[in-house]
Amino acid sequence: MTQVPGTQVNALGIVGAGTMGAGIAQVAALAALDVALLDVDAARTAQARAVVAAGLDRMVAKSKLAPEERDAALARVRGTTDYAALGECDFVIEAATENEALKVKILRAVDAVARPEAVLATNTSSISITKLAASTAHPSRLVGMHFFNPVPLMSLVEVVRGLLTGDEAVAAATALARRLGKSPVVMKSAPGFVVNRLLVPMLNEAIFAYAEGVAGAGEIDEAMKLGANHPMGPLALADLIGLDVVAAVMEVLHREFNDPKYRPAPLLAEMVAAGRLGRKSGRGFHDYGQAR
Numbered sequence: 001m002t003q004v005p006g007t008q009v010n011a012l013g014i015v016g017a018g019t020m021g022a023g024i025a026q027v028a029a030l031a032a033l034d035v036a037l038l039d040v041d042a043a044r045t046a047q048a049r050a051v052v053a054a055g056l057d058r059m060v061a062k063s064k065l066a067p068e069e070r071d072a073a074l075a076r077v078r079g080t081t082d083y084a085a086l087g088e089c090d091f092v093i094e095a096a097t098e099n100e101a102l103k104v105k106i107l108r109a110v111d112a113v114a115r116p117e118a119v120l121a122t123n124t125s126s127i128s129i130t131k132l133a134a135s136t137a138h139p140s141r142l143v144g145m146h147f148f149n150p151v152p153l154m155s156l157v158e159v160v161r162g163l164l165t166g167d168e169a170v171a172a173a174t175a176l177a178r179r180l181g182k183s184p185v186v187m188k189s190a191p192g193f194v195v196n197r198l199l200v201p202m203l204n205e206a207i208f209a210y211a212e213g214v215a216g217a218g219e220i221d222e223a224m225k226l227g228a229n230h231p232m233g234p235l236a237l238a239d240l241i242g243l244d245v246v247a248a249v250m251e252v253l254h255r256e257f258n259d260p261k262y263r264p265a266p267l268l269a270e271m272v273a274a275g276r277l278g279r280k281s282g283r284g285f286h287d288y289g290q291a292r
Contacts, residue, residue, distance in 0.1 A: 009176055010034060013089035013114075015106050016096035017048035017079070019280070020123055023151025024095060026052045027180045029073040030065075036085045037077060045079025052077055055152055087113045091176055093145060095123040098248040103127065104135045111136040119172045121145040125196050125245065126252040129162030129189035140166035143173045146193060147182075149241065157182040162189045191256035192249060200249045203241075206234035207265040210285065217285040235285035239278030247272050 012028045014021045017039035025035045025048065039045050053074055059065035065073075086092050092114055094106050103122060110120055120142045122132055133139035144160025157177040161170050170186060177184035187194055206220055215223065221233020238246050250264035271277075271284065278284030 009090040009172075009179070011036065011089045011091075012176075013038065013086040013092035013110070015039075015086070015092065015094045015110060016123075017044045018095070018097065019051075019149060020147060020151060021095040022048040022051040023055075023149065024093060024123070024147055024180075025049075025077050026055045026073075026152050027182075029076040030056075031180050033076065033179075035077045036080055036089060038080050038083065038086065040081065042079060042081055045081070049074070049077055049079055083109050083113050086110055087115060089114070089118060091119050091121070091172065093121045093123055095147075098125055098127070098245055100127050100131070103132060107132060107136050107142065111138055119143065119169050121169075121173055123147055126192045126200075126249040128191070128256070129160045130164060131162075133162045133164045139164035141169050143169040144189065144193070145173050145177065146195075148195070155181075155183045156195070157184045158193050158195060159184045159186045160189050160193055161186065165189075191253050196249050197253065200246055201253065201262060203234045203238045203246055204250050204262075204265050204268065207238070207268050207285075210235060211265060211267040239284035239286055239288070241278070242280055243268060243277045243284055244272050 010033065012033045013036045014024055015038045017037050021037060025037050028035050037045050037048055056065060056070040056073055060067055060070050092110050094103060094110065096102055096106055103124060107120060107122065114120060122142065122144055123146060124144060125146055129142065129144040133142040136142055142162065143165050144158065146158035146160060148154035148156055159170060159173045159177060174184045174186060191197065192200065209215065210217055210220055217235045221236050224230050224233050247264055247268050250262060253262040254264060275281055276283050279288050282288050
């Protein structure tokens with residue numbers, strides 16, 4: 001790379017049209033970026049675009065956005081299933097599910113079509129940036145950009161430097177995060193980075209306490225809200241994040257640190273196996289009715 005395009009980004013590619021991808025697309029469109037949102041089929045990108053539209057509609061209803069601004073932002077988001085479309089982008093963010101093999105496959109595909117000066121980022125919440133970068137042909141341009149859910153509301157972005165990440169990629173990711181209205185915090189690659197290394201083991205411990213019958217889910221959540229001044233209890237937060245994501249992060253921490261204190265709660269694995277993933281499946285430690 002010969003330039004730092006962070007403030008020059010006009011076109012942003014996002015791979016993965018799930019919750020995180022749609023959220024990133026929304027804030028990017030509001031920042032006047034043209035967004036190419038890629039997934040394996042058009043139905044997924046159409047659904048993500050509908051999620052973006054709903055988010056913008058809520059802003060209009062709250063008088064935070066004018067109707068014409070909503071229309072302009074939504075028009076900037078286009079769905080695609082063709083990796084070639086990412087060749088037009090100045091910056092590409094991988095936002096697929098927390099699966100290392102899948103992320104490696106996606107990043108290699110993006111690396112093959114991206115412009116030489118483009119920066120690549122991964123929204124992984126726990127996987128080594130160094131390991132992901134080493135799987136590509138141009139490791140210096142891969143940087144971690146860990147957004148938090150819900151993206152339109154959460155201000156933090158962890159900008160994660162791998163051992164092979166270049167200064168230009170870090171600077172570009174930091175600049176892009178600020179353009180999206182976020183507060184970037186730069187850190188080096190380590191299992192779980194900062195937030196999930198501290199947060200997810202706490203959620204895991206709450207699951208152990210629930211499984212041991214120390215208290216019910218509602219009581220555990222209420223105790224932490226009142227006793228620790230948390231806005232949301234740990235089991236409700238695990239449901240919001242997705243129990244599959246919580247399990248994936250704990251598995252990475254346990255494997256990478258090889259320390260029994262990071263052992264995933266057995267009940268967590270059981271709930272994931274049963275499809276009780278939290279809010280997105282309609283039921284986790286709490287009941288949310290139909291999936292959403």
